[in-house]
Amino acid sequence: MDSLPNQLKGLIGPSILNADLSMLADESRRLLDSGADYLHLDVMDGHFVPNLTIGHPVIKCLRNNIPKVYFDAHMMVSEPERWITDMAGAGVNQYTFHKEATTSENIHDIIRKIKEADMKVGLGIKPGTPVHDIGDLINDIDVVLIMTVEPGFGGQKFMSHMMDKVRWLRKHYPQLLHIEIDGGVNLETINDCAQAGANMIVSGSALIQSKQANKDIEQMRQLIDETLRKTQLNIQLSNDQHCSH
Template sequence: MNSLPKQLKGLIGPSILNADLSTLAEESRRLLNAGADYLHLDVMDGHFVPNLTIGHPVIKCLRKNIPNVYFDAHMMVSKPEQWIEEMAGAGVNQYTFHIESTTSDNIYDIIRKIKEADMKVGIGIKPKTDVKVLSDFINDIDVILIMTVEPGFGGQKFMNDMMDKIRWLRKNYPQLLHIEVDGGVNLKTIEDCAQAGANMIVSGSALIESKQANKDIEHMRQLIDESLKNKNLNIQLTNDQHCSH
């Protein structure tokens, strides 16, 4: 997948944060060969979150080795506007920044710059952030990311009460297509995500450490698709609003 689909469907994106970074391309190919739809790239600057991870030079090298895969860059950085051009140049398809990382006056400018750089726009919120703060921006972005752990470290426990945010979004914004969940998602907690109405699933340790990643990815996708069907969420884009650049 090198672009977001224009219909609502389950998409599984392994987070490579906990992969062996010395063999990042090989690990990424292994997960993609197992059926992953996209790759979730965690970018942390040591300021917005206390951890420090990969940046655009690593992503650029990864893109050379994996040319036709959707790269979702999760920008856990204190100045998201600073890295837009670099990430676009590295081959990122989706630039997801945190609403808590900037001022409300600056958000529209960041969205515009991301679109001008020919990337999809994602906005993420931390667990303590009220989901209603997204209301003003929903019609201008492509993906909403609901964090189910505090951003910054892998291996945290899944926060089930965050599912209320997903249910609220699906109820109040039926035109909204892609809702992503990140943090502690595994073969057990995926059921909560599916029932709430999420369709983009980020899973890190559960898939990285799996001995049967292909079966696990397919199982996750089936749960999401079945739940969306049962909820009659047969949504398709009727215009280019959410997929425009």
Template sequence: MANKLVAKIGPSILNSDLSQLYEESQNLLDNGADYLHLDVMDGHFVPNLTFGHPIVKCLRRKIKDAFFETHMMVSKPEQWIENMADAGVNQYTFHVEPVEDVPLVCRKVQEAGMKVGVALKPGTPVEVVVDYINMADMVLVMTVEPGFGGQKFIEPMMKKVAWLRTNYPSLDIEVDGGVGPSTIHACAQAGANMIVSGTAVTGSDNPGKVISSMKDIVNSEIIKNF
């Protein structure tokens, strides 16, 4: 179970060209982010609209070696599996809520050569993962409603994280939404080991210090409790 802090690349692309996206992404990696969490939104599953596989593929050409996770906030995640694999994505994280056959989507992601992440909205009971946890490399617990940045962290979601850590001790558990220096302790204590942070990092005058501090907190909790 590794401690990783993820740099979140999301709706800011709407106001950026590819060169700016590359510069922002590379800067985050240079400041200690372990990999890139790319928010893909279709305007249906969530109201916002971001970018798709052509942008991801272009970014991959510029950033050859970093681990790419796409967070697919889309109504039909099965539709984009092959395209994202071709774009160079390493982990395909999709929401279970709009999917009728989650194990089938998991298998298709595996067959495409990507790791499987399953994501849960705040209102989705964590116990739903029991049916396909053996196929998932990671579970993402959303700590805000998906689709918009800058929302307030939903503290009760830590019960989901703690449940997952208790029942699946070696599982990678990711948290996304409102995570920063003021909320990282709660995430770490509950058992999250993969931390997605957006505004708290990109809006900081010293992103490297913020990333390093949060990674140290998570690592300390992993060593102490897990």
């Protein structure tokens, strides 16, 4: 996948945060060969979150080695506007920044600059941020990222009560909005994500450490797609009934 599909479908994007970073390209290819749809690249600045990871020079090298895959850069940084040009130059397709990292005065300007840099716009919210806080921004962005752990570290436990946010989003935006989940997603928690209405799934440790990543990715995707089909069918039936009255 080198762009977001126009229609909602299940997309599995491994987070390579916990991969062997000395073999980043090889690990990424292994996951893509196992059926992954895109790569989720965690960029942390040691300020917005208490950890430090890769930046645009590493992503550019990764792009040179893997030219045709969708890169979702999860920018856990304090000044998201600062890195837009560099990330676009590194070959990033989707620039996902956090609402909490900026102000209501700046956020529209950041969204505009990301679009001008020819990247898709992702907007993430931490567990403590109400989903209603981004309601007036949704029509201007491509993806909403719901964090199901506190951003900054891998391997945390999945916060199932965050699915209330996903359900609210999918109810109000049933057919167009891409909803991404990040944090603690594995074969045990994927059902919660699917039932709530998410379609983009970030899975880190579960896929990196899996001995059968290809089967796990396919199982996750099938579950998401089956639930999306049921959701769309219910929406159509509801609309038909409404029109008949």
